[in-house]
Amino acid sequence: GQQLNQSPQSMFIQEGEDVSMNCTSSSIFNTWLWYKQEPGEGPVLLIALYKAGELTSNGRLTAQFGITRKDSFLNISASIPSDVGIYFCAGPPSSNYKLTFGKGTLLTVNP
Amino acid sequence: GAGVSQSPSNKVTEKGKDVELRCDPISGHTALYWYRQSLGQGLEFLIYFQGNSAPDKSGLPSDRFSAERTGGSVSTLTIQRTQQEDSAVYLCASSLGGLGTELFFGSGTQLSVL
Numbered sequence: 162g163q164q165l166n167q168s169p170q171s172m173f174i175q176e177g178e179d180v181s182m183n184c185t186s187s188s189i190f191n192t193w194l195w196y197k198q199e200p201g202e203g204p205v206l207l208i209a210l211y212k213a214g215e216l217t218s219n220g221r222l223t224a225q226f227g228i229t230r231k232d233s234f235l236n237i238s239a240s241i242p243s244d245v246g247i248y249f250c251a252g253p254p255s256s257n258y259k260l261t262f263g264k265g266t267l268l269t270v271n272p
Numbered sequence: 273g274a275g276v277s278q279s280p281s282n283k284v285t286e287k288g289k290d291v292e293l294r295c296d297p298i299s300g301h302t303a304l305y306w307y308r309q310s311l312g313q314g315l316e317f318l319i320y321f322q323g324n325s326a327p328d329k330s331g332l333p334s335d336r337f338s339a340e341r342t343g344g345s346v347s348t349l350t351i352q353r354t355q356q357e358d359s360a361v362y363l364c365a366s367s368l369g370g371l372g373t374e375l376f377f378g379s380g381t382q383l384s385v386l
Contacts, residue, residue: 203377
């Protein structure tokens with residue numbers, strides 16, 4: 162089956178620092194999605210990428226769809242305590258509706 | 273409703289008992305998914321419903337797991353003869369359908385099998 166490798170598994174940072182996490186796949190993806198999950202809640206979509214090379218921002222978040230269509234990264238600038246949570250990359254492989262999820266990056270922000 | 277609603281939010285059961293988990297998707301969403309999330313893991317696809325089409329059950333881990341969707345809306349995930357390894361958070365999501373469309377998730381049901 163499809164596999165998404167997400168790194169790092171966890172990050173401990175100080176408030177105000179920038180954060181970067183990435184995801185690579187073993188096959189081509191047509192869409193890359195980045196979700197955030199807070200404790201006791203379901204994942205919430207942060208950014209969606211639909212085109213190779215696309216760079217999209219949502220406030221302090223920036224994500225890019227890799228040119229090879231097999232990778233994506235998410236950057237968070239000037240982190241704040243409420244950024245704490247688990248960040249998942251996800252995507253449907255080519256011509257497939259089933260979202261495959263990475264194992265997540267647990268982000269902890271120390272005030 | 274305003275979002276995807278799941279019930280119960282927590283379920284504790286004894287090994288060997290059957291459980292039913294309910295999902296009420298966003299009104300108008302034709303696609304409905306069930307995922308399972310074990311501690312520290314990503315989301316594992318279980319089953320997908322799209323409109324009146326036959327569901328994709330390829331992710332169900334065993335024949336103890338089944339799901340139905342009545343009237344194209346509410347869905348029930350049933351686990352028969354529960355085992356301890358079934359303990360996980362079961363997440364339901366819905367979407368407007370189509371490739372790459374945004375999934376909206378419920379808060380999940382935390383299932384604990386003792």
